[in-house]
Amino acid sequence: MSGFLYGAALQWKLDIRSKSLLVTCYIVPLIFFLLMGGIFTSVMPKMRDTLIQSMIVMSVSMGAFIGLPPSLMETYGSDVKKVYKANGVPLYLGLVTMFFSTFVHLMITCIIILLFAPVLFEAILPIHLPRFFLALAIYIVVSLSIGSILGLIVKNQAKLTMIAQLVFLPSILLSGIMFPADLLPNFLEMSGRIFPAFWGYRLMLNNGFRFENLWYFIAAFCVAVITCGMLISHTKDM
């Protein structure tokens, strides 16, 4: 257990040092929050009701789909994975520590947004904070598990960047955080439902914590865990 905790704490420090997670979990999402928060609330004052949820969806999508996969690829697509086997440590431990570490990074960013949005942009806080945090945690976990599949399946940095963008951009554009999803053509609106951002946004809204917004996360998480398990067991036989 102490090995896991030390590994997780070390991974957290490495993420900050590596700059890529620092940029994707903190710098870009918080700059986006500062710029777009001002623009959104001045153009559409009604956005104050959902600004926190919108900015969090953007931050989590960026951290999970663009931040986490390269770290996983660095480990599982290279000789770094041998470190685990050489020390008799299960291969999935790397995934678990990186997942846990990115979860903490994203939670910190979301808390910063939650604290500063009301002060800077008069955003409205969620009514039921514990339920909001539960919804947020579920959304982060499922987004990271989908990001994990990307990091484990793609072994090439250029391909990974392209595929990550193919998941990230529709997540943001079709989720309803930039403009209401019901304004989109039916096909695009339905396509948006493939991505966790669509459901995460709804789950975090007041009165959104309902099974009709939750089933997607249960299904997506189960599929992601099975897929990651299969990918890691395939990696074992090098």
Add this chain to the structure above:
Amino acid sequence: MRSAIQVCELKKSYGSHVVLKGLDFQVEPGEIFALLGVNGAGKTTAFECIEGLRTYDSGMITVNGKMGIQLQSSSLPSHMKPMEAVKLFAKWNKAKIDDVMIENLGIKEMEKKQYIQLSTGQKRRLHLALALVGNPDIIFLDEPTAGVDVEGRLSLHEQIRKLQSKGKTIVLASHDMAEVETLCDRIAILNGGKIAFCGTVSELTEKVGKKYRIHIKTQQGTNTFETDNIEDALLSLLGELKHRGIGVLDIKVDKGTLEQHFIEMARREGS
């Protein structure tokens, strides 16, 4: 006494490409043993099968003792610092950090650098330290001094000898024949997916047959002769030179280097 490592009929293929065609060798406790072979001979595959890092198709591997594995120089996250890696490995192995070993390998002096900023020699030393963290009985060193300067190489050789003096078994793969000749008690030459030779360097010399090399420098130039019978060869050579009135400036006799024997062995196996 049980062997530290026993490998029987080890076979491994990648698709249709057969890399190991039935390796047989054993490593005795407390010895320094080298696995030699040209690039692509299957040294790393054999190593990784024994270390448990890679699956194999058939055969049997028995390892009697705790293993410590020196990994290649690309196997740590770029931004990890040396002491962080040492602490992580110690936690995983539930071992205490040996401060003397850390001091001897100069890990503290690279403490502030990240892995990506270390020189090749520093990376090798760090990987050796990481292999030793769990206080293993058997230590695997894959190309331990590749890319390391002369000073670093000598320092690593000293560390390896110290480990042997503590009763550790050391198995290394290397391209550096001089290093192998200096360090190792026994060697195995891997050629064409099989062990072409396993024994001491002098046994290899015997097997290759060219026991002696005479390097002779005269007023007319330098020549090298190979012979199995040194006495007869020297007498006849010096007699001939005296008869022809050629003065000898220098004469050296050696038994040939491991590299020469290795090339000879590879040539024989290939033909």
